[in-house]
Every structure is written in structure tokens, then in C-alpha cells.
Amino acid sequence: MATLMDSKSAGFKFSAKLGATRAILRAFGVFGDPFTRLLQGQEDPYPLYAKVRQRGPVHRSHLGTWVTGSHELGTRILRDRTLFLNREQGGVPGHEMMAEIPWNSSILGLDPPDHTRLRRLAQPAFGPRMISKYRVQVEKLCNGLLDELSTRDGFDLIEDFAGPLPLLVIGELLGVPEEYHDRFIRAGRKVGPVIDGVKSLKMARDFRGAVDDLDQVFTELIELRAKDPGDDLISRLTVANEEGKLSTEELLAFCTVLAVTGFETTTNLIGNAVLAMTGDRAQWDLLREDPDLAPRAVEETLRYDSPALQAQRVPHGDIALAGHHIRANSSVVVLIGAANRDPEVYDDPDRFDLTRENPAEHLSFSGGIHYCIGAPLARMEGETALRVLAERLPDLRVAGPVVRRSSPVISGCTRLPVSGTPG
Numbered sequence: 001m002a003t004l005m006d007s008k009s010a011g012f013k014f015s016a017k018l019g020a021t022r023a024i025l026r027a028f029g030v031f032g033d034p035f036t037r038l039l040q041g042q043e044d045p046y047p048l049y050a051k052v053r054q055r056g057p058v059h060r061s062h063l064g065t066w067v068t069g070s071h072e073l074g075t076r077i078l079r080d081r082t083l084f085l086n087r088e089q090g091g092v093p094g095h096e097m098m099a100e101i102p103w104n105s106s107i108l109g110l111d112p113p114d115h116t117r118l119r120r121l122a123q124p125a126f127g128p129r130m131i132s133k134y135r136v137q138v139e140k141l142c143n144g145l146l147d148e149l150s151t152r153d154g155f156d157l158i159e160d161f162a163g164p165l166p167l168l169v170i171g172e173l174l175g176v177p178e179e180y181h182d183r184f185i186r187a188g189r190k191v192g193p194v195i196d197g198v199k200s201l202k203m204a205r206d207f208r209g210a211v212d213d214l215d216q217v218f219t220e221l222i223e224l225r226a227k228d229p230g231d232d233l234i235s236r237l238t239v240a241n242e243e244g245k246l247s248t249e250e251l252l253a254f255c256t257v258l259a260v261t262g263f264e265t266t267t268n269l270i271g272n273a274v275l276a277m278t279g280d281r282a283q284w285d286l287l288r289e290d291p292d293l294a295p296r297a298v299e300e301t302l303r304y305d306s307p308a309l310q311a312q313r314v315p316h317g318d319i320a321l322a323g324h325h326i327r328a329n330s331s332v333v334v335l336i337g338a339a340n341r342d343p344e345v346y347d348d349p350d351r352f353d354l355t356r357e358n359p360a361e362h363l364s365f366s367g368g369i370h371y372c373i374g375a376p377l378a379r380m381e382g383e384t385a386l387r388v389l390a391e392r393l394p395d396l397r398v399a400g401p402v403v404r405r406s407s408p409v410i411s412g413c414t415r416l417p418v419s420g421t422p423g
């Protein structure tokens with residue numbers, strides 16, 4: 001009974017907080033603050049990004065957050081060693097609604113020296129040797145997924161291809177054995193969308209349940225790998241755990257965070273690439289005629305429609321940014337999507353152009369010490385997926401209503417119906 005009352009009261013508090021947050025965002029949005037309007041979620045945030053850039057290199061939003069859409073300043077902020085992820089007293093700013101995620105003990109929520117320690121332990125799993133080992137497997141997985149669709153005329157690119165692929169790849173990376181696949185994929189699919197933010201009580205409950213399921217899967221796998229180690233990330237981190245180099249809490253948090261960061265982002269990279277190129281047939285034709293352009297297609301997609309739209313930092317002391325005085329512990333947000341279309345860096349930035357000379361200067365993988373550790377893997381997955389799609393589905397077209405996420409932090413589609421039968 002007490003538990004039921006506790007959970008009802010927690011639910012009420014959560015709903016009240018969610019309602020209050022929405023009301024604040026609506027109120028400031030009405031006053032024309034572009035950052036506040038972005039936080040409400042927009043299907044097409046790019047016109048608002050242009051408004052942010054018009055306010056100068058950095059400005060203070062009505063919510064008190066400092067915001068930049070400048071490529072030059074954004075790069076500087078992300079590389080600046082005097083800016084951190086956490087406030088001095090701890091906690092990831094702006095993630096209060098996502099308290100259920102174990103960010104704070106994960107690599108994504110830690111500052112040095114803990115961040116440096118964890119990053120060093122994980123880095124070899126994302127190195128060139130491992131990436132070339134996975135390339136063959138990823139190609140096999142892509143072809144396997146398309147083979148399953150070869151009797152259908154049309155399918156949903158997200159549901160049937162771009163969604164399952166990164167889950168299977170992270171399963172390989174972590175060393176999830178076949179008998180665990182169903183549980184892992186079921187929980188992973190529920191955890192991933194939370195990167196958008198927890199939007200309802202039901203979502204918070206589902207998410208908590210999915211994190212518990214993943215924790216259970218990973219706890220069993222850690223026990224398994226302790227007895228029978230392999231050439232996978234869980235084995236490597238389990239050894240480090242036994243040697244006292246990372247705690248069990250950090251080990252579990254790391255595995256969960258990979259599930260959150262690695263699934264949705266890579267799915268959206270593939271979906272956004274197909275959407276952009278099939279929307280401008282000449283671009284798709286370039287890829288179809290020369291599948292070796294796949295790496296360029298990946299970089300231009302990351303620039304033009306980045307799956308990750310924001311990164312946040314906090315100075316621990318007062319600092320100056322572009323002539324503004326920024327007080328200690330203020331939030332500074334880099335709008336990655338805005339920086340990637342900064343006309344100071346890119347000609348005709350709102351155009352998707354496979355032949356662009358400098359697509360890879362984007363900030364989609366962030367910068368500095370938190371530069372995405374999974375970038376080589378995401379790039380390789382994206383390139384392989386696009387190459388296989390161009391070869392086996394040269395006439396690929398969007399064939400129905402596309403449903404886009406309207407999230408301030410992640411860009412992608414939840415539905416992308418396409419026509420064609422894989423050859």
C-alpha cells in the first residue's frame with residue numbers, strides 16, 4: 001500500500017513538473033525567444049536556428065541559458081577545457097526530467113578525471129582494428145535485413161532496416177550472445193527514444209522498466225563474461241572492474257548509455273540520409289551511379305540534418321564569451337544543427353550537396369574530450385548501409401507519409417515508408 005501511495009505521489013509530482021515546464025516554455029515562446037521555441041520541439045528547427053544566429057555569436061535566452069549557433073564559437077566552446085558537463089555541485093544541467101537515466105555515473109555525464117579513466121578503458125573497442133573487424137559483419141547484417149524484405153514490395157526504412165541495424169551492431173560490440181538478443185533488442189528499443197526527453201508519466205515508467213531489463217541482461221552477461229571472457233567490450237570492462245579500474249555501477253551505466261547513444265543516432269543518420277537524397281533525385285542518382293560516394297553522403301547528412309542537435313557545457317568560474325560575461329555554473333548550449341548550417345563556413349548551407357568540399361567540418365559528433373567515441377562506428381555503419389541500399393535498391397523512393405520527430409535534441413524519422421524490392 002505504502003509503495004502504491006509512494007508511486008502515485010511520485011507520479012503526481014512528475015506530472016506537475018512536466019506541466020509547469022510546458023507552461024514556462026509556452027509563455028517564453030510567445031515572447032519570441034527562439035531557444036525556448038526550439039525546446040518546445042519543431043519538425044523543422046532550421047528557420048529558428050537562423051534566428052539564433054542573427055542574435056550574434058552567443059546570446060542569453062529568456063530561460064537564462066546561453067546559446068550559440070555559431071560554428072566558430074561552438075567549436076571553441078566544445079574544445080574548451082574550462083567548460084564542463086556538470087555544475088560544480090554535480091548533476092547534468094537540464095536533465096532533471098531524465099533523472100532515471102544513469103548519466104551521471106556514465107562517460108556521458110562525467111568530467112575529468114573520472115571521464116578520462118572511463119574513456120581510456122573503452123577506447124580500444126572503437127579503434128581501427130575493431131572497426132575493420134565489424135565492417136564485414138555490418139555488411140552481412142545489412143544484406144541479411146534486406147534479404148528478409150526481398151519478397152515485399154515496399155517497407156518501412158526505419159522499422160525494417162535502419163532501426164534494427166545499430167541494435168545488432170551494438171549487440172556484437174558488447175558481446176551479447178544470440179540467446180539474449182530478443183530481450184536486449186526489446187529493452188533497447190524502449191530506452192532509445194528517451195534521448196528526446198521524458199515526455200509523459202507512461203514514458204518514464206516504460207523507460208524505468210526498460211532500464212531495469214537492460215540492467216538485468218547486462219548483470220547476467222557480466223557474470224557470464226567473468227567466467228568466459230571474449231573479444232568484446234563487456235569482457236574488457238569486466239576485467240577492468242575486477243582490477244578495480246571502474247566500479248560495477250559505472251560498468252552498468254556505460255553499457256546502458258551505449259544503448260541510448262548508439263541506437264537512435266545511427267538509425268537517424270541512415271534515415272536522414274535516405275530522406276535527403278531521395279528528396280533531391282539528382283543526389284540519390286550520384287550515389288546510385290557511384291556507391292563509393294557513400295562516405296561523402298554520410299558527412300553531408302551529418303552536416304545537413306544532424307541526428308544530434310545540441311551539446312551543453314558549464315563553466316566552473318566566470319568566463320567571457322564573444323564579449324559577454326558568463327557567470328560560473330551557467331548553462332551554455334551549442335546548437336549543433338545551427339552551427340552546421342553557418343553561412344560563415346558553408347556556401348549555400350541549406351542545400352544538401354554531395355559534392356560539397358568541406359562537409360566533414362560539421363559539429364555533429366561534438367568536439368574536445370567528449371568527441372563521440374562511437375563516431376568511427378557510426379560512420380562505418382552509415383557508409384555500409386547506404387552503399388548496400390544504393391546497390392540493391394537503385395530505384396528507392398519515399399512511398400508514403402513520413403513521420404519526423406519534433407525533438408529539440410535529436411533529428412530523425414519514426415516512419416519512413418519506401419518503395420521497391422531489394423535485388
Ligand code: HEM
Nearest residue numbers: 107108261262265266269308311365366370372373374378
Ligand atoms: C550518427 C551517430 C552519432 C551521433 C550523431 C553521435 C553524437 C554524439 C555527440 C554529439 C556526443 C557528444 C555530446 C557532448 O559533447 O556533450 C556523443 C558522445 C558519445 N557518443 Fe555518440 N553519436 C553517434 C553514434 C554513437 C555510437 C554508434 C556510439 C556507440 C556505440 C556512441 C557513443 C557515444 C558515447 C559513449 C559518447 C560519450 C563520449 C564522451 O563523453 O567521452 N555514439 N555522441
